[in-house]
Amino acid sequence: MRKVTFIAVGVIAALVFFQNRYRVINFILGQNQIRHYFIHLMMRIPFFRNKFIQQAF
Template sequence: MFRFISILLIGLGGYWVLQNRFRVVNMILGNRMIRRFFVSSFMSLPFVRNQMMKTVFSSPDQAVQ
């Protein structure tokens, strides 16, 4: 019985987060420390960093695809 209630509550929580996902993301990223952690973690990935640098520092005549 406890397992069924746990699964039901996890499902309802997941549904609520899915319905309010943009509000949840804005709330999480509104915190400066959490936002800094996510950005530094994301930029530590080499393929992301290389693509970002390529996009930011490309010349205007080159189209980014």
């Protein structure tokens, strides 16, 4: 019974997160330090860096 409850709560939490995913992402990336770290991390990946440079120039 405990396992079923745990799975049900997990599914409901995933559904709520999925419905509000853009609101959550905007809240997280609204923090300056987190946004700076995220951009720094993405610029280290060649695919994203090349796409960004092509759009910027």
